[in-house]
Amino acid sequence: MEVREFVLEQRQQQEWRELVIVALFLTGTGSGLFLLSLFPGFVPGMALGVALVLAGALFLFLDLSRRLAAWRLIARPQCSWVSRGVIGITSFAVFGFFHTVSLALQPNGWSSLGAPWVQGPGWMAVLGILAGLAAFFVAIYPGFLLGNMRSITFWNSAYIPALFLTSSLIGGFGVLYLLPFNWQGLPWLPFLKSVGAGVVIFELILLLGLIWLSHPGSTRDSVNLLTHGSLRYHFLIGLIGLGLIVPLVLLGLLSLGMGVAYLMVIEGILHLSGVFFLRYVIVRAAVHAPPC
C-alpha cells in the first residue's frame, strides 16, 4: 500500500518502473539491431532483433495488472500511443519474422556482403520495406508515447523521440559487436564503425540539448534529479561516461586497429549499458508537478 501525505508537492512518477524500462530497452535494442541488419541482409542480426523485440513485448505484458484483458490494448490507435505501440510491435514481429525467414530460405543462402532482399522477388522487397518501417516505428514510438503525457513536462520535448531512435541504433551496434562473427572480412565494417561513432556523438548532443534547454518548473526539477539528485550516478556515470564517452574512445582505438576482438566485446557491452541507462533515467526522472 502506497502511503501518501496530503501535502502539496511534486511527485516522482512510480507507475512505470523496472519492467517497462527493461521492455523499452529490449524493444529499442531489437528494433535498432533489425534496422542495422536489414540493409546488409545480415540474417542472424535480423532474427535476433525480432527475438529481442518479442522479449520486450513480454515484459510490457508482464507490467499489466489485468493481463487477460491485454487484447483490448489495440482498441484505440486513433488517439492512444500505447495502442499504436502495440500495433507497431505486432506488425514488426509479423513482417520481421517472415522477411527473416524468407531470406534465410533463399536457395543460395543469406549473404552478409550485400542485401539479397533487393535482388530477390518483389514481394520480398515489399516485406523488407514493411519490416524496416515497423522497426523504425518501434524504435521511435516510446518517445512519442512519453511526449504525449501532458502532465509530465520533462517528457514533452522533441529531443525524447530523437534520443530513443539514436539510442536504439546504438543498441543495435552494441549487439552486432557482441555477436560471435568474423567481422574482419566485412567490407562494411569501417562504415559500421564510423556510423556508430556518429550516432554516439549525435546522442551526446541531444542529451546536452535536453539538459541545457530545459524550462523552469518540473522540467528543471527532473533535470536536477539527473545532474544533482538521486539519478546523478545513473546519468553521469552510467549513461554519459560508460554509455557514450568511453565507447567513443574505444571506437577511436578500434579505428587504429588496436585489439579488435576484445575491444569490440567491451564496446558492445558499454553500448548496451548506455541504452539501458538512457531509458532508466528518462523514465525515472519524470516528475508530476503539484496540481495546484
Add this chain to the structure above:
Amino acid sequence: MHWGMAIDLKLCIGCNTCVVVCKMRNGTPPGIFWNRVLEEEVGTYPAARRVFWPVRCMHCEDPACVEACPTGASYQREDKIVLVEAEKCVGCKACILACPYDVRSLWKDEGGYFRQGLTPFEEQAYAKHVGGAVQKCEFCASRLDEGLKPSCVEACLTGALIFGDLDDPESEVSKAINEPRIHLRLREELGTRPSIYYLT
C-alpha cells in the same frame, strides 16, 4: 448538461469531511482516496497560513486520461463526467501518468484495512471494485442519475463545494463562478479544460 463544481477556498477549513464521506460511500480500498484535501503553507511568519486545496478528478472537457487510454476503459459521458469501465481496464497505468492532477489510483486487490481479513463492510464495498483496474472520483454519477448531489458536496460542513450544471446560467455553480471574484482552474495551460473551478 455539463456537470461541474466550484470550490470556495475561503470557506474550506481542511476538515477532510469530504474525504471521509467519499471513502465511506464509495468503499475505496486502503491507500486509495478519490478526493484529497492538499495543504499548502503560504506566506512567512508572522503572516504564515495554510491554504487547503480539495482535489479530485477534474472531469475535464478535454481529458488527457481518455486520450491516453488504449482500451477505451476511460471514457466521457455526454454530461462531461469522466468514468472508468473497470472491466475494460488492463492496468497499463498510462492514464495515471497522463492525468495532470494525480487523482487516479490502481487498486492491486491487496486486502483490507485489518489483518484478520475483510470486514463485512469491506466485503460489500470492495465487491464494487475490480482488482488491477484504475479507479477515481466519479462525481457520484449514480447519485446524480437519481437526482442527488455528490456525497462530498452534501457532506461539506461549510458549503465550500458548490455543484451543478455549468450550462445552466441559473444554477448555483454558474452563479458562483460568475461572481466578481477571482476564480481559476488547475493547470489550465495544459488545455484540459477542467470542470472544477476554484474561487479564491
